[in-house]
Amino acid sequence: MELAKNRGYVITKIFREVASGETLAARPQMQQLLAEVENGLWEGVLVMEVERLARGNSIDQGIVSQTFRLSDTLIITPAKIYNPSNDYDEEYFEFGLFMSRREYKTINRRLSAGRLASCKEGKYVGALAPYGYKKEKIEKQKGWVLVPDEKEAEIVKQIYSLYLSDEEKTGFQGIANRLKDSHVYTRKGNPWTAAQIKYILTNDVYIGKIHWQKMPEKKKPKNGQIVKMRYRSKDYPVFDGLHEAIIDADTFNKVKAIIDGRIKSPNNTMRSLQNPFAGILVCSVCGRPMKRRSADKRRPGHSASFDCITRNCPTVGSPVDVVEAKVISGIKQWYESYNLQNRGAEKPAPVYNDNEIKNCKSKLTILKNQLNTTFSLLEQGLYDKDTFIERRSFLKSEINSVQAVIAKLEKEDSLKRSQENYNKLLIPELENLLRIYDNLPNAKSKNDLIKKIFYQIRYTKTTKGNRWRPDKVDDFELEFISRLPLQ
Ligand SMILES: [Zn+2]
Incomplete structure (x- = not known):
């Protein structure tokens, strides 16, 4: 506002992004701004730094810089006025966006490095403890450790023994049904699903392991927008956790062998x-x-x-x-x-x-x-x-x-x-x-x-x-x- 006052610009509209999203798709105000810039509504846009206009990936940045260029809209910062249809300014502008993207990535990488180090020490870095455990702050140290939750751990043991007792008849859904019959619900109070049962039966956190990014977030375009999705990745680093196992390794491996055999056998996707x-x-x-x-x-x-x-x-x-x-x-x-x-x-x-x-x-x-x-x-x-x-x-x-x-x-x-x-x-x-x-x-x-x-x-x-x-x-x-x- 001070800049506008000093230079005599008339400010007609202010766009304020509430959340600091990483991609354009996550920044509705930015999308609105771009739409108006595209339609040639504005002579110029004031920002503190050009970097504020685009983070995200290079495609997003391309969209931003192209929108400004095609509509001949100026980008005005306290330090410089960019005219995107001027080649030199355009270079300068894109360089600024490029630097901001790198900075964003570096911050992310630094955060990740810290989390990886914690994993290696056997600490738990996830937001929520897996079913069967609680998260406890480690005394006089940074980080968290998993501690068995007595009630939930009992259910986990029950799920494993149900699966092994008569695995021919009791599939994942069968176990879910049995839990429902005995009024045992998930942490959120919902009936168990087959997928959740399978997840419990295949999660080696129960034999004392800790994973680094077991399901890393991947970004995928969907309907023209980037959405975050989690995929089960196959080769993730595994570390020995500081926490106590709920299931012994022998039981876990028996279950694993049955599940692997069952899932691999009939292949009906080739129909x-x-x-x-x-x-x-x-x-x-x-x-x-x-x-x-x-x-x-x-x-x-x-x-x-x-x-x-x-x-x-x-x-x-x-x-x-x-x-x-x-x-x-x-x-x-x-x-x-x-x-x-x-x-x-x-x-x-x-x-x-x-x-x-x-x-x-x-x-x-x-x-x-x-x-x-x-x-x-x-x-x-x-x-x-x-x-x-x-x-x-x-x-x-x-x-x-x-x-x-x-x-x-x-x-x-x-x-x-x-x-x-x-x-x-x-x-x-x-x-x-x-x-x-x-x-x-x-x-x-x-x-x-x-x-x-x-x-x-x-x-x-x-x-x-x-x-x-x-x-x-x-x-x-x-x-x-x-x-x-x-x-
Ligand atoms: Zn029809």
Whole structure:
């Protein structure tokens, strides 16, 4: 505020981040600020240090610096005014962000190093003691140690002995159920889950071990945001803890052997794809994929079917062979009408906008240079403040309209190009599909081919048809959504 007062800036809005998040995703105020900067709402943004604008990873920093650059927004600190569209300032700015990221990492690393040292000494560094233990401060020393919690430790022992007593019948869920029956709940007062039981049975904290980052936090992009997730990592350092074991090593290893054997044996993730329309055939009412259900062998006359499994969706399913036949004949029809429209007559080769785009781009370069020189003209006194502002807003609107023209021309070209590709590559592929479909070895190869050409096939059927109403069995409609971009 002092800076603004001294230099005569008008402060219109203040953004205040309550939590100091590491990533942009965790900084809602910063996101708001960026959105407004992007829309050119502000001439400049005041911060104490540029480092305040971006921590996180280099992608976040790229977003920040690009947003300021593209919108020609100044970053004003007490020490310096950065103009991100000036190359030199931009370098300087990005360097500042880079340094702040390193600093953040160093702090984190230092913290981690301290925690690792504690682990090596057998101390407990986690926030919450594992079930069965309490955390106690070590006397006259830094750090915490685990101490068995009498009541909880008893439950842990019970879980291990239940698992070993009749492990054939008592799985993780079975143990959870038994605990519930005897009114034993988790620390939060909830019924135990199978996953929690498994975690207890596989956690070697109970034989006196301490782990360094047993489940390290990993950052993963999800829906465009970075979320933190915990994965069970396989090779984490293990140390001997200062704490007392609750379970003896022999019992623990017996349990481990059973669990390892049980988990490794049946591998059902390798089941092959059964549905040639997986991910393509969707219900037209609710938009969800149609599920392929296998035939029920116990019911004579029952056949595999495609059904919408959304609750209360009015869509009626159909037998797999009927749908498959109709999809193929539908693709044939689609292909014939496409051919008639687009390939029947010899079409002239498409003309691209390359030259016009080139002209626009050189125009854009000139305008951007002019925009950059407005600052020096102002500094040299050749422009007064009003001329400066007027000139800049004129140039900016020119730049915007040239950019819009370029975008339009490029879009036209990309449409022509994809249409050409479609004719050149996908149509022969489609012809191929129709020829060999019946001989394809499995559902997956069918699926791969159909996916290349169609984005979706929408299924509509709301009339019931079955063995008693055979005329209604194939009374359904299919709509083919091709990958060809719409004009
Ligand atoms: Zn549905």
